Amino acid sequence: MSSAVEPQTTPKWIGMAVKRLEDGKFITGKGSFVEDLALEGTLHVALVRSLYAHARITGIDAREALEVPGVLAVYAAADLPGLYAPGSGGRDAKVVQHPVLAQGFVRYVGQPVAAVVATSRQSAQDALQRVYVDYEALEAVCDPLEALQNAVLVHPGLGTNHALRRRTTAGDVEAAFAGAHRVVGARMVQQRVAPTAMEPRGVLAAWDKVQGSLTVWSSTQMPHEVRGSVAEALGLPENRVRAITPDVGGAFGAKINVYPEEILVAYLASRLEKPVKWVESRAESFVATVHGRAQVADLELALDAGGRILGLRGRVVADLGAYILDTTLGNAPGTILMLQGPYEIPAVDLELVSVYTHATPTGAYRGAGRPEATYYLERLVDMAAHELGLDPAELRLKNLIRGPFPYKTLTGAKYDSGAYPEALHKLLELTDYAALRAEQARARQEGRLLGIGLCTYVEITGYGWDTGAVRINPDGSAVVFTGTSPHGQGTGTGFAQIVAERLGVPLERIQIVQGDTLAIPFGMGTAGSRTLSVGGSAILNAAEKVAEKVRRIAAHLLEAAPEDVELGEGGWGVRGTDKAVSLEQVAQAAYNPRKLPPDLEPGLEGQATFNLKEANYPFGAHLALAEIDRETGQVRVLRYVALDDVGVVVNPLLVEGQQQGGVAQGLGQALYEGISYDEVGQNRSASFLEYNLPRADQMVWVEAHRGGTRSPTNPLGVKGIGEAGTIGATPTVVNAVMDALGVKHLDMPLTPEKVWRALRQGQG
Amino acid sequence: MSSAVEPQTTPKWIGMAVKRLEDGKFITGKGSFVEDLALEGTLHVALVRSLYAHARITGIDAREALEVPGVLAVYAAADLPGLYAPGSGGRDAKVVQHPVLAQGFVRYVGQPVAAVVATSRQSAQDALQRVYVDYEALEAVCDPLEALQNAVLVHPGLGTNHALRRRTTAGDVEAAFAGAHRVVGARMVQQRVAPTAMEPRGVLAAWDKVQGSLTVWSSTQMPHEVRGSVAEALGLPENRVRAITPDVGGAFGAKINVYPEEILVAYLASRLEKPVKWVESRAESFVATVHGRAQVADLELALDAGGRILGLRGRVVADLGAYILDTTLGNAPGTILMLQGPYEIPAVDLELVSVYTHATPTGAYRGAGRPEATYYLERLVDMAAHELGLDPAELRLKNLIRGPFPYKTLTGAKYDSGAYPEALHKLLELTDYAALRAEQARARQEGRLLGIGLCTYVEITGYGWDTGAVRINPDGSAVVFTGTSPHGQGTGTGFAQIVAERLGVPLERIQIVQGDTLAIPFGMGTAGSRTLSVGGSAILNAAEKVAEKVRRIAAHLLEAAPEDVELGEGGWGVRGTDKAVSLEQVAQAAYNPRKLPPDLEPGLEGQATFNLKEANYPFGAHLALAEIDRETGQVRVLRYVALDDVGVVVNPLLVEGQQQGGVAQGLGQALYEGISYDEVGQNRSASFLEYNLPRADQMVWVEAHRGGTRSPTNPLGVKGIGEAGTIGATPTVVNAVMDALGVKHLDMPLTPEKVWRALRQGQG
Incomplete structure (x- = not known):
């Protein structure tokens, strides 16, 4: 068992029921969500969504929609280059590409068919009714057991509805069941449910035409994934895409995915060279966000x-x-x-x-x-x-x-x-x-x-790896960077406790930075209950690196050996004496090369990645x-x-x-x-x-x-x-x-x- | 002589006359200066400035000013806590505190006396005429040789006008002059000049009342210095102050200083809990910015x-x-x-x-x-x-x-x-x-x-130390962070050349980040012609750290020894062979722990500080x-x-x-x-x-x-x-x-x- 966090003394902060540092803004209604972001000249997107579970699109007539005041354009798949939403395929899975706007066919009620762009959300919404899509309805299969029969195919090109088949066997099952005293069994249905986060999805993208770069604000669990997916879909290098998560009002896993709307809005912002925004309505969320x-x-x-x-x-x-x-x-x-x-x-x-x-x-x-x-x-x-x-x-x-x-x-x-x-x-x-x-x-x-x-x-x-950084400013206050990207969990409070524990920074002097691909080297975001064990461990390791440097600087200031210096009540002191320096004093010295041991670089920051191997x-x-x-x-x-x-x-x-x-x-x-x-x-x-x-x-x-x-x-x-x-x-x-x-x-x-x-x- | 940059092959980028990557936005008028920043609900400050070089203030009557539509408040020194602008004193110098608004006396024409806060800049300007300041004029001394006589004292409390006296002697001067064939000499005047940057100074501050934190956008050469000075003046920890330099339109040294206006605007933003902005007019610049x-x-x-x-x-x-x-x-x-x-x-x-x-x-x-x-x-x-x-x-x-x-x-x-x-x-x-x-x-x-x-x-x-960081994204594009904060010099282009040289990243895939105390660990800014020798060296050292990791990952991918891997035309390859991998391949592996040598942390970023000792x-x-x-x-x-x-x-x-x-x-x-x-x-x-x-x-x-x-x-x-x-x-x-x-x-x-x-x- 690892002992990295085994305290020198009784833990002070780890284990304490500290109230969430994040709550103030939410309780007072000061959170800032995608919906709250206002950029001058923003264009708004509304989506014409399929009314059919399965149909051939035989025509789209947007002429009336284009006459609605404020409407600038209506796009269907044919007006876009081949734009696809990302999707993870397994090695043995049958996967089709997922167009951001339906190509020829619709395959579920709610699938985006056309995008209306207007100067106000109201105009865009109003115009939706005036985009006339002609459908030729086809037979649909929504029941998975029926789909199993392959009588109706969702993607005829695949020749089957079976995307993935696997069998896991171990032990002598035949014998087990043959010799059983009792066998109990049932058909059990795990019904479809809707994640229904308080804040539906939303995305705002702004194109900087001089730099040829894009900033995407998304209500996502994974800003680095948004950056990567948008960059790939638009053919941009990742340094030209910055993804930011403002406050995110819940997600429950549904905002791990990078959706068609995120790719579409990013594309439209780059094509129109204007900020473009789409915020999901509650009704849309029930059909367009994963179940x-x-x-x-x-x-x-x-x-x-x-x-x-x-x-x-x-x-x-x-x-x-x-x-x-x-x-x-x-x-x-x-x-x-x-x-x-x-x-x-x-x-x-x-x-x-x-x-x-x-x-x-x-x-x-x-x-x-x-x-x-x-x-x-x-x-x-x-x-x-x-x-x-x-x-x-x-x-x-x-x-x-x-x-x-x-x-x-x-x-x-x-x-x-x-x-x-x-x-x-x-x-x-x-x-x-x-x-x-x-x-x-x-x-x-x-x-x-x-x-x-x-x-x-x-x-x-827990899975994967993530980054953490702890920076002590010249006045001893701290900034903590995490590659995780919480959406309401309050994990920043836990991170602050870890840093307070290891370095002795008071909680109110710690700031947490998350959800910005520019400020944070890399992150896998928040999913799979990974934030503390992966992101928290990265921060702990970063704090350990800082602590090691603090110890050496304190030892230099105190004319003691680094191994004799420890964090105590009075600051960083020499074990068994009352000689100590405060973190503020250490920080001042860290930023002043004349006060540093000659072999130490100035500055006081630690970065670490933590790879959760199991x-x-x-x-x-x-x-x-x-x-x-x-x-x-x-x-x-x-x-x-x-x-x-x-x-x-x-x-x-x-x-x-x-x-x-x-x-x-x-x-x-x-x-x-x-x-x-x-x-x-x-x-x-x-x-x-x-x-x-x-x-x-x-x-x-x-x-x-x-x-x-x-x-x-x-x-x-x-x-x-x-x-x-x-x-x-x-x-x-x-x-x-x-x-x-x-x-x-x-x-x-x-x-x-x-x-x-x-x-x-x-x-x- | 250091040989860290001695190339393995002929330098490709270092020494090349690359056109400034920064120019596009400026040439097309897309720069974003403090004046261009618009935050909703911003209040504007205009300053009543002294009309006298030396006078006692006997009264300030702002009643009429407060009746100007849009004017919210008028502040004089008595309405503020003791707020002072920072100033560096030498060990042997006589220094007085520098109040942000004149306290009792004015000591130069243009000294800020009162601040008008209004909902528009026009209202604030209009009200200036209606703030009636009563002065009792006193004798002034503006000629330094006259000031030397101490007949009129600028700061009577010091008892002298001599802030600093030093004498430097070496060698036998008496003998040198006594034995000289000729002695030539003169009185030479270095007249006062005005730096007159194209963009005068400006500051915008926004207070986040929930977080109790302040963001300050300033047309400064030293964002970290602004952060530190504002934090100190307002009694905030530095983690609650973020300083950002948007584009800065010239400075010439005059924007090294943190001025009274920066402290004042930051204070007013925190007091009024609103964004507050002040942008210097050209006329103000001639009297209020250093000569x-x-x-x-x-x-x-x-x-x-x-x-x-x-x-x-x-x-x-x-x-x-x-x-x-x-x-x-x-x-x-x-x-x-x-x-x-x-x-x-x-x-x-x-x-x-x-x-x-x-x-x-x-x-x-x-x-x-x-x-x-x-x-x-x-x-x-x-x-x-x-x-x-x-x-x-x-x-x-x-x-x-x-x-x-x-x-x-x-x-x-x-x-x-x-x-x-x-x-x-x-x-x-x-x-x-x-x-x-x-x-x-x-x-x-x-x-x-x-x-x-x-x-x-x-x-x-060159002086001091600074930070640099080079991050390679998963797709091989790069972000370079510098603690220097240029204001028109185009140093980012030089930095990009250094990174291109050492790592083989194409220039157009390199982004430079500067002028943001959140994104950058620390920086001393740009002054004293230090940017390349200090900031550039930090970036070079950071790039070297990345190169070392790239070499190890490439060696692992190529099944070669790291010491045999070098950057060549075809990417990172094995010396003397045509086996090579691209930086993109290395970057992909760096972000995927399964592809990494077991002793390497995932991620691909290097941070360094460089301390210029001489x-x-x-x-x-x-x-x-x-x-x-x-x-x-x-x-x-x-x-x-x-x-x-x-x-x-x-x-x-x-x-x-x-x-x-x-x-x-x-x-x-x-x-x-x-x-x-x-x-x-x-x-x-x-x-x-x-x-x-x-x-x-x-x-x-x-x-x-x-x-x-x-x-x-x-x-x-x-x-x-x-x-x-x-x-x-x-x-x-x-x-x-x-x-x-x-x-x-x-x-x-x-x-x-x-x-x-x-x-x-x-x-x-």
Whole structure:
């Protein structure tokens, strides 16, 4: 285990519940989002979007639109050079190019067909109605199981809807199932959901015609990716593209992708040599921003008589939608990777098929493949407990992995560290599980439908590498640069704590710089719960470099040996004496070559990159107590307890914020949310009237607890917390409702109608 | 001598006359200066300035001003906390604080007394007339020799006008003068001149009330100095102040200082929590921006019969004006430092007295002390040649230092490298000096007043340390960061050439970032002709760090040893083979840890600081051929030849630009320019009607030549060129005119009237 952050003394800042330094501006409405940016002479883009899930475009008539006052131009695909949005293809995937405006055919409702450019957003919007697109409607396929049949092809050129097929087998699955005492299985649907960040997407691009360079402000999770994709699409070197993320109002994975609109707006800015802006409306967001989840799994679990899991087999069908964005293909392989969960499973046979459909592309959404895996497995485990007459906690305890770590799974994961049974035991203790079950029994006798849901999970966080820099100004104040690009998480506060801890800079004298490809050497942005373990470790390493120089300068000023100098209460002092200098004094000397040791360069800045060689694996155990209203079928979660172990906790307030928010989002999927398409591929849920995002009074305050099993993968010893709550909550809540209903399985969302119907069926 | 830039092959970019990459935007009027910046809701400041050189303020009545529509507030000193402009004091100098608004007394015409804040600049300007300041006029002293008497005190609290007194003696001066064959001497006045950059000063400050931070855009040479001074004056940590220099339209040293207006505007922005802007008018610039030169010297040179210099003695009185800004005190000591010039002088006794006067503060102006020294010495040498009946070239050749280098002068300089006689010989050869003298003789016979002026000079350039960074993006394009902050010199082009040379990046794929305290770790800005030798060396060292990493990555990709990899025509290849990879391939690998050697951090950026331990000393020889119109006294420079040796030349076009412009500015002082005060301290030359800035048709095209005596002080082998032309031109032109007139000495500017009167006197 790395010991880079092992403190010389008790940690002062790491572990402290510091309030978010970021909150002031947001609470007072002073955030600055793409929508708030105003450049003189900005032109506005509105997009004509497909009304059909599948159609041939037979004509586009923009003449009336061009007469709308303020409208300058209307562009269709034919007016542009071949402009495509980026998309990650796997080595074995069938991928088509993704045009920024539809070429000849439309393949989902909402696909951009034409772009209206006007001097005001209102003019551009008004003109949309006057762009007449003639369509010849074609048969559409939006259901992934139907798409699997290849009766209707989304991309005829590929000859199949199957973009990706993989099979993962290990152990003797045949034998496991042949010799099983019980086999439980079900078809389980992970419905499409919409990420619905508070701030929809938006992009503003300004072309500097003298320099031949472009600045792109985007509501993105990945400014360096925007820079690279825009540069590539427009044929510019990357030094002529600067991407900036102003404040970003949430993203949940959906803003990892670089979308057609970003490429289009950047192109139009360079073509028209004017600032060009597009901000997504809420209605557009429901059809044009990726959807999450969207899988159908047929899975079976084999168990012996004692409740030991013998094997897992089956198929996951992933619905990709019509095109491949950066995160579209990656989710379902992540589901397979994590399907062993925290359990000993000696044999697996898992098939994955990812299919195109005539629907909005899917992509990463909080958890991105892992919530699906956890949901399937935790549902199967509960079904098995029911079949075997075992308590769900007991069945889990029989099967949880006990190490040693690192632990390699049959599905390809390598768990870095864990304490799975301990986590469940702790949860049971925290909730007084036995008493809870007794309370449930009493309630049932009173006719109340109370259910208890459990979940134990392990998930994967962190990837790639990132940069960090710490600069101490001449007056001792600090600026911290990070390649990560948070969108509301408050990670800057955690970064400031790390720097305060290592260097003794007061928090209020630390400024965080993020989201600007000019100010920051490189960054992979914020995704996959990577920010602290990758970005934070880079900052820690940068701070260590600064600390080493501070130590040498302080030693020089104090006429001591560097190895005797340490950071203490009185500043940087000589161990065992009261001789010390302040960081301010060190900084002054650092900028004055006459005061420096002769072998040191002036200045006081450290830069580092941190490459996370192995992912880390948070884990935990959740419990929900839910009650069903017999009259209405409405589910109410009465209590929710989350024990999440994400290793070292830098700031418990920030972590708890993610626990609360994560559980809320999982609960939303379990009970309320879902995108659905009708038989011709119309999105039936493209507004908040139809799409039921949970309100505050539908949520439960999470009793949030944390473990502390250090990760060996990074010097901070941390794992990611951004997605754990969502991963744990969905099966926990569904398990509680099934427990209350006494029903094997219902697909999400567990709407009152669905629950009420199940109740009626159950009662005969 | 350092050999860091010794090329593996013939240099490709260093030495090439690349056209300025910066020119496009300026030529097309697309520069963005402080005046061009528009922030919503900006408030504008106009300043009530003192009408008196010296007075007591007995009352300020702003009631009428506050009634002008748009006026929000009027502030005088009493309304502000104690706000002071920064100013560098020497260890032995008497310095008073410099209030941003006059406190009780005014001490020069133009001193800010009150600030009007309004919603438009027009309103603020209109209201100026309605702020009634009652003054009780007091006696003023604007002449430095009068100020020397201390009869009228500028700062009574100091008890003297003498801010600084120093004496520099070495060798046996008494004996030198006692044994001299001839002593020549004169009182020589270096008149006050106005730097008159095309863009006057300007500052815009915006306060972010949520973050409690300030952004200051200033037309400055030193953004980091602005940051530090504003932070200190406002009591903010430096991480809460960001200073940005947009395009800056010239400065000539005058924008090194952080002025009262910068502190005031920053303060008002923080107090009013609004953007606040002030842009100097041309009229203000003549009274509120520092003046240059402003010295009176009484100096004598002792010579033996053969024309060898035996000693130099006398006194320089420097006129500081009323307050000490950052550069006010430093000029005159620089004059003393450089008074030995390029000559062997065995004994010196030099006194310096810097005095306060009731005049605009003086400060650095192109050359900053060195033009004065060179002027005095070169005038004395010409006087001596005249007295001894020697040709001025001959006298110089008898006395020029022939080494060895480094050569320590009696005045404290340490010349790094030089070839002074060689430079003069070369000049004489280039101009065919003998033929020129013959032509002069013929012309005189024809009644034409032709004069030949010579000058040999050495000057001092470069100081301090600075930062540089070179970042290679994933696509191989580059961004170069410099702590220097040019204001029109085009140094970015030179920096790009250095990076192109070392790394093989095409020029058009290099972007230069400067003038932003956020993007750049630290910088000392641009002053003292330091940019290339200090900033350029930092960039070279940063590029070397990148090159080292490139070499290792290329070796890894090519399966070769790093020491066998070099930059060649085909990219980074294995010496002696045709195996090579492009920088793009290296960059792609650098950002992909899987392609990197395991011991290398991902990313491709190098940062370096360069500390110039010893200054460097450019030198040269100039010649002017001038003709006087007998009827009008008008001087016309017919020919000007400059041989400037500034070591290695990175870009001859850039260097020649500085030679042309520098000579123009020296010629301006010699013939046209001058600020003068009347007997009550009114500035009589505060507009371009009175202040005679030379026009294009008054200039001569300089025949510009360059030496190549490498400097050992930095790895590029360069010296500064920013000031050499100005240093050489003033004495060269005056010597030519005196030669034409046959007069010992006239003070500058050599206006037609002055020359005409001298002609009349000469003709008796």
